[in-house]
Amino acid sequence: MVEAVLITDADFDIASEYETLKQAGVGAVVIFSGVVRDNADNPRLVAMTLEHYPGMTEMEISAIIEEAKRRWPVSGVRVIHRVGRLLPEENIVFVGSASAHRQAAFESAAFIMDYLKTKAPFWKKEETEEGANWVDARETDEDALKRWE
Amino acid sequence: MVEAVLITDADFDIASEYETLKQAGVGAVVIFSGVVRDNADNPRLVAMTLEHYPGMTEMEISAIIEEAKRRWPVSGVRVIHRVGRLLPEENIVFVGSASAHRQAAFESAAFIMDYLKTKAPFWKKEETEEGANWVDARETDEDALKRWE
Amino acid sequence: MRILYFAWMREHTGCSSEEIQLPEEVETIAELAEYLRGRSAGHEAALRNMKTVRVAVNRRYAQLDSTVSAGDEIAFFPPVTGG
């Protein structure tokens, strides 16, 4: 079982993450990557700062991964979440899942992202030219959990 | 709109594919990659040879991508499928989808894979120590389409 | 008319592509397959059970009752197994 949870201010290297997941030796790898939207999407955005609860974050993500492993036959899971100040187009989060079955790889990765979005203690502060403000939680993220019940 | 369909005997570089998808400038990127299973999974497997129907393959995949674009707000889609002789652990197929919404990125990538598996004219021949044989189509792949109806 | 065969059907017929003159009485894919079966034992083996065969006319999926015309490119192949 390839498995890791990493909270870091450093960027991730998608090629080496992919190679590690491939070492699970199976047929299907699904990767989700979340990126700070570019300025075209939000012209006022200067940066995004991510804060988290060290210790609890890792516990919550590990619990989500354990639940994913109970539900799907996955042989590799890697979750990387960046913290600190990130500029537009920088990577925020990586979730990779490897399985012998493509649907298991897709669903486990989507499941982990949905739970991470609503359970893992991270908070985003948006920095714009007019000032900074904390991003509000979205109801659609809570709604996304319902399909896994 | 970042969009490409590529049928090639060369390997793909997941890092540069990812960077291209990120240029769609949106928040979510989902990548599916299919890999020749390793020998631990099928000890007799020596290689896999992929044949396709040049011309029709590209048309079918483009039609699948058009349908995905009708169903989800995607701003980037890239599909790469390798042909020729591939060894265990080599990459076979890459599907990448970029969207402002993570669920759209997940679902469009899964949709493209499900249709590619059943509609795109590729055929796999397995080479084992005892000889070679054409891989049979699987009913589970046909079943996977039903959820998109 | 150009006929293409892929995967094990190509191995059965022994050719990936052949040019034929479309006989006047052949109007549909089913009739074309019937006609082609007479070309060799390999063709007969490849086209014996059309339920397991997929067909494309001019690179689009077609049915057994689809009509064919002289300039068409017709492909016969097994269910696909890519990805």
Place this chain on the structure above:
Amino acid sequence: MRILYFAWMREHTGCSSEEIQLPEEVETIAELAEYLRGRSAGHEAALRNMKTVRVAVNRRYAQLDSTVSAGDEIAFFPPVTGG
């Protein structure tokens, strides 16, 4: 007892972490929040509407009626927005 605040709650209280002596009458998270509101105007602002606040006891999610004990690490934070 260690109390942690995150995101805008940290900015309101002006501190990310504080050590307090748990008063005897405080048994639940709701009572603890009530008690902490008295510490400053910032605490009052941060903990005014507990419906929008998430709580963890020893790094696990807890409810307003969860009980607290002297050695606990209690964290107050807004709904999460990572990913």
